[in-house]
Amino acid sequence: MIPDVKAFFDDATNTVSYVVRDPQGSACAIIDSVLDFDHASGRTGTASADRICAYVREAGLKTEWILETHVHADHLSAAPYLQDHLGGKIGIGDQITVVQDTFGKVFNEGSEFQRDGSQFDALFKEGDSFHIGQLRGEVMHTPGHTPACLTYVIGDAAFVGDTLFMPDFGTARCDFPGGSSATLFNSIQKILALPDDTRVFVGHDYKAPGREEYAWQTTVGEQKALNVHIGQGRTIEEFVAMRDARDATLGMPRLILPSLQVNMRGGQMPPPDQQGDVMLKLPLNKL
Numbered sequence: 001m002i003p004d005v006k007a008f009f010d011d012a013t014n015t016v017s018y019v020v021r022d023p024q025g026s027a028c029a030i031i032d033s034v035l036d037f038d039h040a041s042g043r044t045g046t047a048s049a050d051r052i053c054a055y056v057r058e059a060g061l062k063t064e065w066i067l068e069t070h071v072h073a074d075h076l077s078a079a080p081y082l083q084d085h086l087g088g089k090i091g092i093g094d095q096i097t098v099v100q101d102t103f104g105k106v107f108n109e110g111s112e113f114q115r116d117g118s119q120f121d122a123l124f125k126e127g128d129s130f131h132i133g134q135l136r137g138e139v140m141h142t143p144g145h146t147p148a149c150l151t152y153v154i155g156d157a158a159f160v161g162d163t164l165f166m167p168d169f170g171t172a173r174c175d176f177p178g179g180s181s182a183t184l185f186n187s188i189q190k191i192l193a194l195p196d197d198t199r200v201f202v203g204h205d206y207k208a209p210g211r212e213e214y215a216w217q218t219t220v221g222e223q224k225a226l227n228v229h230i231g232q233g234r235t236i237e238e239f240v241a242m243r244d245a246r247d248a249t250l251g252m253p254r255l256i257l258p259s260l261q262v263n264m265r266g267g268q269m270p271p272p273d274q275q276g277d278v279m280l281k282l283p284l285n286k287l
């Protein structure tokens with residue numbers, strides 16, 4: 001079955017969110033939503049999420065799933081906001097517990113921060129399947145960028161999150177805690193083993209030298225032939241050497257500290273303080 005896919009590009013964070021729809025009905029899933037966040041003022045906003053809400057409502061869709069490919073480090077998730085407004089179950093990979101354990105320590109979270117994934121409605125593992133109306137989705141565990149990364153294969157479409165980017169941009173970084181370039185290489189081989197005409201929808205785009213327009217859709221065949229980091233049968237040794245050298249030059253994403261604190265809670269804010277105000281932490285010299 002060939003799902004309808006509508007993409008929403010967020011300029012502020014270069015994130016692509018998707019609404020995936022059962023072509024024979026009104027069921028849909030929302031993948032990797034964005035809660036707007038102005039770092040300078042500490043102010044959140046819902047303009048990006050509201051665009052998705054408006055689309056879903058105008059198309060008369062029923063939201064069955066709100067899916068995360070992973071705990072994002074560069075934007076806040078709007079999953080709880082979308083769930084409040086549209087319904088649906090929030091799903092992520094079951095290795096979220098590893099990510100919660102790692103960053104629970106980084107942020108000195110107390111025992112009120114559960115590290116069992118219970119903030120989510122569904123925890124998926126390799127080989128799990130789910131339905132969006134009549135559409136069947138399959139779960140591939142594709143770690144490397146983070147331990148919990150998933151690829152959702154829905155009909156002929158693979159939502160690869162931060163594993164592969166567009167062929168002219170390459171692949172995702174592997175230097176966050178729990179990341180591994182060798183692991184990402186092996187995860188990408190699983191994606192490249194899908195049929196060549198599988199549509200591939202990436203989680204971010206930053207353009208690439210010589211390309212003027214943002215892009216987010218490609219195919220497995222194009223990735224195999226053209227991906228600048230991993231195409232044409234690049235070996236694991238070549239990939240690991242390239243990826244690790246490149247990662248050593250990268251600064252941390254602008255929103256990593258707020259993003260992780262919120263996204264490891266399923267997009268919920270930390271509990272309010274005694275005055276009823278919500279605060280995020282800025283740990284010094286820990287990342």
Ligand SMILES: [Fe+2]
Pocket residue numbers: 070071072073074145162
């Ligand atoms: Fe990411």
